[in-house]
Amino acid sequence: MLYYLLYPLTPKYRIFNVLQYISFRAVLAAVTGLILSFILGPIILRALRRQAVNQVVREGTPDTHASKGSTPTMGGLIIIACSMIPILLWSKFSLRRPYVLVALFVMLWMGAIGVLDDYLKLKQKREGKKNSGLVERYKLAGQVIVGVVLGWYLWQHPLVPYLPGASTSVPFFKYVVVVPAAGFAWLYVVFTTFILTGTSNAVNITDGLDGLAAGLGAIAFATFAIFAYVMGRTDASQYLQMFYLADSGELTVFCLAIVGALIGFLWFNTHPAEVFMGDTGSLALGGALGAVAILLKSEFLLAFVGAVFAAETMSVILQRYVFKYRRKRYNLEYAQKHKVFRKAPLHHHFEMLGWHESKVVVRFWIIGILCAFFALTTIKLR
Numbered sequence: 001m002l003y004y005l006l007y008p009l010t011p012k013y014r015i016f017n018v019l020q021y022i023s024f025r026a027v028l029a030a031v032t033g034l035i036l037s038f039i040l041g042p043i044i045l046r047a048l049r050r051q052a053v054n055q056v057v058r059e060g061t062p063d064t065h066a067s068k069g070s071t072p073t074m075g076g077l078i079i080i081a082c083s084m085i086p087i088l089l090w091s092k093f094s095l096r097r098p099y100v101l102v103a104l105f106v107m108l109w110m111g112a113i114g115v116l117d118d119y120l121k122l123k124q125k126r127e128g129k130k131n132s133g134l135v136e137r138y139k140l141a142g143q144v145i146v147g148v149v150l151g152w153y154l155w156q157h158p159l160v161p162y163l164p165g166a167s168t169s170v171p172f173f174k175y176v177v178v179v180p181a182a183g184f185a186w187l188y189v190v191f192t193t194f195i196l197t198g199t200s201n202a203v204n205i206t207d208g209l210d211g212l213a214a215g216l217g218a219i220a221f222a223t224f225a226i227f228a229y230v231m232g233r234t235d236a237s238q239y240l241q242m243f244y245l246a247d248s249g250e251l252t253v254f255c256l257a258i259v260g261a262l263i264g265f266l267w268f269n270t271h272p273a274e275v276f277m278g279d280t281g282s283l284a285l286g287g288a289l290g291a292v293a294i295l296l297k298s299e300f301l302l303a304f305v306g307a308v309f310a311a312e313t314m315s316v317i318l319q320r321y322v323f324k325y326r327r328k329r330y331n332l333e334y335a336q337k338h339k340v341f342r343k344a345p346l347h348h349h350f351e352m353l354g355w356h357e358s359k360v361v362v363r364f365w366i367i368g369i370l371c372a373f374f375a376l377t378t379i380k381l382r
Helices: 002-009 014-020 022-050 063-070 076-090 099-126 136-156 186-206 212-231 234-239 250-269 278-295 299-305 307-329 332-337 346-352 357-380
Strands: none
Touching: 002 014, 002 076, 014 022, 022 076, 022 212, 022 250, 076 099, 076 250, 076 278, 099 136, 099 250, 099 278, 136 186, 136 278, 186 212, 186 278, 186 299, 186 307, 212 234, 212 250, 212 278, 212 299, 212 307, 212 357, 250 278, 278 299, 299 307, 299 357, 307 332, 307 346, 307 357, 346 357
């Protein structure tokens, strides 16, 4: 928005020429998101406390989490507000190649599903009912709908003319894309739906400790900001033998705005947390992360950037299916005594081993940083 208002004044005020640089606007978006978190954060937090919007403790969590039932949730509203405003202020929008608009739409759609889920959990808690929130199949349906819409749109309306809409790149290989065989392009829609749904749920599962999902999310978005910047420049992408995606550099602004908002949110979310992001924040973040990866045709890169998210999800799947198999093969007592993890997701397993919550979070952050470094090596190793 500010680009269109101020950049035309460049002939008279040369200082506004800096607005043409994505790097400048991206840094200001991050700073704006951070500052807004300190301004809007306390306001939203007071409103949540006034309405007694308190966390619903998940079943199966360690006993040390029982006291968190009095902590406000739906703090994802802070993240969404403090990232959306700088995105609107500092992004250069294009209807021809609407990278930012598409990513923002997905984030808000997923955030709306999260708001509904959190609201229903709180309502059921107050009515003395089981705190199940939004029915699982309805939540999944909402995620699948936006995944199908995004996949179909990119398939039918390629954002760049020199790459098929239904395609994705492969890490470590220069100028290699995977394209479904003729007549099976619809598989791309299935693929993008799986990526978007899987990523949003993975971040949701990871959001179980103070600051864990927010910190890992900031690391992941900062990493994708670098990829967006490189792939949005003709010189850098050509030198590094990556596909040039015209106007995709604007996703750098999108990603760093979220990074700034997440760092500001951590001020209130670090242990002991004053507020939790809830499904409102985790689904929105996961949706935005998946959308950025899809728009950059870097879906496979998520396996590296979001390795901790993937490990958390796999721990739940493995725990559930091994338990069911052993219960069927042997008996319930045997299955309970021979679980893969003491508790799932993975972060609870380490808590049960005696690790303090803060130690688990910081060590997972370190692993997330290492995964980000590894993902960045794919830029040059081609």
